[in-house]
Amino acid sequence: MTQHVKIPQDRIGVLIGEGGETLRRIEREAEVRLDVDSENGAVAVEKTGDPLRGMKGPDIVRAIGRGFDPDVALSLLDDDMRMFDLVDIDRAARNDNDLRRKKGRLIGENGRTRELVEELTGADVVIYGSTFGIVGDPKQVEIARSAAEMLLDGAPHGSVYSFLERKRAEELKNKGLEYHDFSG
Known part of the structure; x- marks a missing residue:
């Protein structure tokens, strides 16, 4: 079965990688075949091996398309619990100025807000275009979202x-650890 994913043109090079290296790695590790149309960003993802690994193929392509590094996108294969999610910033914005303001709120001064979301949830987070992308386990993704x-x-x-600090403390307590905030 083939699934189709569309990614931005400026991310096609990242998906393919130098000399096709990243594309071949995705095909090998996710057990899929990728057919990339570099004219319009359409990517056909066909499962070739293990169906469970192949199911992650489209999300790996989407994650790279939404600004994630290929290594982070491929981490979706590390265990069954890792997942990819997107928050559409554009849906929350009234106009282009509002979109820029909302993106700025998510990024924070010098990227600090985005960094804190990553630090305190353990998820990987990318703001690209009008999306807020998250890769992590379901709990991390839920909290970051x-x-x-x-x-x-x-x-x-x-x-x-x-x-975020309260959720982090709860998570550590559930693991039998204690959380100390040394930021202040």
């Missing part, structure tokens, strides 16, 4: 950071 939606809805950064 919630934080992004809070920021998009206008919540103060401090409130979102407190939410």
Whole structure:
């Protein structure tokens, strides 16, 4: 069965990699065959081996298309629990100025908000175009998505950071560890 994914033109080179190296690696590790139309960014993903690994193929391509490094995208194969999710910033914006403002809220000054979301959730996060991409386990993805939606809805950064720290502390407590905030 073949699935079709469309990625931005400026990400086709990243998907293919130098001399086709990344494309071949994805095909080998995800057990898929990729047919890339470099004119329009359409990618056909055909499963060739293990169906479970092959199911991750389209998400790997989508993740690279939404700005993730190929290594992070391929980490979706590391275990069955890793997943890829997208928050559409454009849907929360009223116009182009609002979109820029909302992206700025997600990125934060010098990228600090994005970094804190990654640090406190353990997920990988990328803001590309009008999307907020997340790669992680289901709990990490859920918390990162919630934080992004809070920021998009206008919540103060401090409130979102407190939410993230509380979730991090809960997660560590569930693992029998203790969380110490040394930032202040």
